[in-house]
């Protein structure tokens with residue numbers, strides 16, 4: 025049984041996957057206290073490292089996967105990366121683009 029599977033089993037049994045305390049209200053398998061700690065650790069990391077940290081915790085059985093985040097939901101990150109690269113690439117030509125826009129609007133009016 026992997027740590028992740030053990031965590032799933034504890035969650036099925038209605039227990040916090042960290043402390044094993046029976047807790048009716050759990051978020052991602054964690055009791056209120058442990059979910060709070062998980063959030064604080066996550067928030068202390070730079071945004072770009074959070075997903076990696078979360079994946080690590082899921083593998084270690086320290087938090088359950090967020091069911092709402094499926095593989096297809098992660099796809100927009102690919103757009104973010106492409107968008108950043110695109111913006112960096114066109115930064116040099118921005119002045120030129122701006123003058124083009126203003127001449128267009130003069131023509132329109």
Ligand SMILES: [Zn+2]
Pocket residue numbers: 040041042043044045054055056057058
């Ligand atoms: Zn707990």
